[in-house]
Amino acid sequence: MKYAVITGASSGIGLAASVELAQKGYAVIGVGRDEARCEQAALQIRAAAPDANIRFLCADLMQQREVARVAHEITEILLQEHEGKLDALINNAGCVRSWYTTTEEGYEQQFALNHLAGFLLTWFLLSQLGRAGGRVLMTGSESHKQFRMRWHDVMFSRGYNPLAAYKQSKLSNILFARGLNDRYQKDGVRAYVVDPGLVCTEIGCKNTGGLVNWIWNMRKKHGAQPEVPAGTYGYLCETEPAPEELYYYRCKPNRYSKQVTRENADRLFALSERLCGVEYPSAIVTEKEKTI
Amino acid sequence: MNVMITGASGGLGRALANECGRRGYNLFLTDIDARGLKSIQRGVERQFNVTVTTAACDLTSDESVDELVRSIDSLGIRFDMLLNVAGVDYEGGFLERSGRDIVRIISLNNEATLRITHALLNRRREGLPFYLLFTSSLASMYPMPLKATYAASKRFLLDLAVALREELRDKRVNVLALCPGGLATTREAMRGIAAQGFWGSATTNPLEVVSRKTIDRLEARGGIYIPGALNRVLTFFGKLLPRRWVAAAIYRRWQKAQEHWKPAELSAEKL
Numbered sequence: 001m002k003y004a005v006i007t008g009a010s011s012g013i014g015l016a017a018s019v020e021l022a023q024k025g026y027a028v029i030g031v032g033r034d035e036a037r038c039e040q041a042a043l044q045i046r047a048a049a050p051d052a053n054i055r056f057l058c059a060d061l062m063q064q065r066e067v068a069r070v071a072h073e074i075t076e077i078l079l080q081e082h083e084g085k086l087d088a089l090i091n092n093a094g095c096v097r098s099w100y101t102t103t104e105e106g107y108e109q110q111f112a113l114n115h116l117a118g119f120l121l122t123w124f125l126l127s128q129l130g131r132a133g134g135r136v137l138m139t140g141s142e143s144h145k146q147f148r149m150r151w152h153d154v155m156f157s158r159g160y161n162p163l164a165a166y167k168q169s170k171l172s173n174i175l176f177a178r179g180l181n182d183r184y185q186k187d188g189v190r191a192y193v194v195d196p197g198l199v200c201t202e203i204g205c206k207n208t209g210g211l212v213n214w215i216w217n218m219r220k221k222h223g224a225q226p227e228v229p230a231g232t233y234g235y236l237c238e239t240e241p242a243p244e245e246l247y248y249y250r251c252k253p254n255r256y257s258k259q260v261t262r263e264n265a266d267r268l269f270a271l272s273e274r275l276c277g278v279e280y281p282s283a284i285v286t287e288k289e290k291t292i
Numbered sequence: 293m294n295v296m297i298t299g300a301s302g303g304l305g306r307a308l309a310n311e312c313g314r315r316g317y318n319l320f321l322t323d324i325d326a327r328g329l330k331s332i333q334r335g336v337e338r339q340f341n342v343t344v345t346t347a348a349c350d351l352t353s354d355e356s357v358d359e360l361v362r363s364i365d366s367l368g369i370r371f372d373m374l375l376n377v378a379g380v381d382y383e384g385g386f387l388e389r390s391g392r393d394i395v396r397i398i399s400l401n402n403e404a405t406l407r408i409t410h411a412l413l414n415r416r417r418e419g420l421p422f423y424l425l426f427t428s429s430l431a432s433m434y435p436m437p438l439k440a441t442y443a444a445s446k447r448f449l450l451d452l453a454v455a456l457r458e459e460l461r462d463k464r465v466n467v468l469a470l471c472p473g474g475l476a477t478t479r480e481a482m483r484g485i486a487a488q489g490f491w492g493s494a495t496t497n498p499l500e501v502v503s504r505k506t507i508d509r510l511e512a513r514g515g516i517y518i519p520g521a522l523n524r525v526l527t528f529f530g531k532l533l534p535r536r537w538v539a540a541a542i543y544r545r546w547q548k549a550q551e552h553w554k555p556a557e558l559s560a561e562k563l
């Protein structure tokens with residue numbers, strides 16, 4: 001049995017992806033922020049996949065200490081049940097904020113959750129992924145196009161604009177995946193970004209207000225159901241040999257921004273390492289090799 | 293520039309810490325929440341090349357403040373700026389709250405602010421200007437039923453700021469009273485804004501803009517800073533009407549908002 005970790009599995013796209021992987025026989029470790037919503041989601045997954053091996057861990061992934069805690073819990077589970085191996089990590093938790101809001105570290109919330117949380121969680125789980133030759137998937141978005149990183153102020157402390165901050169966080173997802181491949185493809189770990197298309201979820205109505213809420217309520221009506229993009233997650237986790245491209249829409253490679261260059265990816269890596277207080281190794285070392 | 297920020301692990305405190313860090317100021321951060329302090333310290337240090345010192349302190353306690361002052365003195369720090377941000381806001385009817393909770397509003401918003409302000413003014417850097425911020429609120433502009441004590445405590449800060457500004461002018465102390473409307477700092481605050489519907493969103497001020505302009509104003513001249521054109525207009529017309537009428541109108545508005553929104557969720561929220 002393969003093991004998958006899916007963040008933001010308590011609703012929307014993450015929930016549908018969890019169902020998809022549970023049906024394909026994965027043991028799924030879902031991460032959500034709210035206990036009651038997680039329980040509800042577990043019920044839904046079991047209803048769709050009766051012998052699913054599914055459990056939820058609760059963490060507010062915007063806060064770095066919570067990422068650290070939940071990473072530790074995941075590591076324990078993998079060690080006890082799966083020889084410390086992780087086959088798939090899906091960094092999907094995301095949010096939209098109408099206003100400039102910060103985390104405990106004082107980081108802008110969309111950047112912190114949509115990008116930094118996945119960056120840090122992946123760092124914690126890197127050797128587990130290495131042992132399994134695992135795959136890292138990010139939920140990106142078409143909206144990353146026609147946008148450049150605001151290197152001078154990634155936290156938008158000047159001229160905050162909800163959509164711009166969101167776009168930047170989604171461009172970061174691709175840069176992060178590119179950076180992972182540049183570093184660890186040689187070690188057997190692959191990273192991908194899923195473009196889910198427009199999906200009918202509640203993302204634009206959680207902790208938002210006024211205009212953002214209103215616009216999203218209009219927009220989401222034109223979106224597909226979350227089950228539609230879910231297949232792409234199954235495809236990217238399962239297909240052998242590993243698919244070659246970086247960015248996928250409905251199981252097919254898709255075009256992405258020209259901003260996704262090695263240089264920008266390295267720059268984002270360096271910045272994110274500093275903001276998370278960690279350093280990615282130049283190669284994945286699993287403990288076995290370490291002791292030799 | 294050495295800056296002390298109280299209530300530094302709350303939403304506005306963190307935004308001001310970022311703003312100062314971005315300007316290259318060194319920070320001394322305090323809050324009752326020690327863990328939150330460590331987080332914002334890490335965040336500011338990782339983003340900006342400045343020195344950040346933290347000390348957890350219960351500003352409502354004389355002993356705790358004495359200890360804070362001792363540690364400042366042992367480090368020999370002199371300050372150029374004090375940003376008084378710490379404050380509480382217990383929502384809801386006067387009689388629905390415990391007497392202690394209500395008195396606590398004054399203990400923190402007023403007594404504690406006086407305690408730390410007095411101590412820091414005496415530890416300002418010799419011969420240089422000093423910048424002093426009081427975080428009042430739009431609520432200071434009118435008597436506010438259902439937030440009666442809170443609004444009065446903020447009125448206290450407003451008047452204090454205006455008076456001290458004159459009194460300390462020739463000592464080169466700039467004093468600013470910041471009077472924001474809603475600030476979307478916490479999930480509860482965001483829910484509160486949403487519950488007030490149109491007026492909630494319309495009177496909400498963008499946190500990052502408020503933070504930047506607050507420091508700009510404080511350094512330029514002090515005075516009273518009411519962010520947002522709509523808030524300034526409402527304040528202006530509010531002053532033309534008898535205070536009793538304004539209070540009655542506010543009472544109606546809050547009552548309606550509270551039907552959508554459990555005030556208990558807001559208790560002890562940092563402003």
Ligand SMILES: NC(=O)c1ccc[n+]([C@@H]2O[C@H](COP(=O)([O-])OP(=O)(O)OC[C@H]3O[C@@H](n4cnc5c(N)ncnc54)[C@H](OP(=O)(O)O)[C@@H]3O)[C@@H](O)[C@H]2O)c1
Pocket residue numbers: 007008009010011012013014031032033034037059060061062092093094095113114139140141142196197198199200201202203204206223
């Ligand atoms: N919907 C679209 O059209 C669309 C398009 C492109 C990309 N995306 C991306 O798809 C991803 C999923 O979005 P969605 O549309 O499925 O929205 P969603 O239904 O709101 O799902 C977001 C998930 O993240 C969780 N979450 C939110 N804040 C969290 C926090 N602080 N800590 C931990 N978990 C948290 C949510 O938990 P709760 O269940 O408790 O809210 C939920 O499970 C996002 O990255 C989004 O950017 C969506």
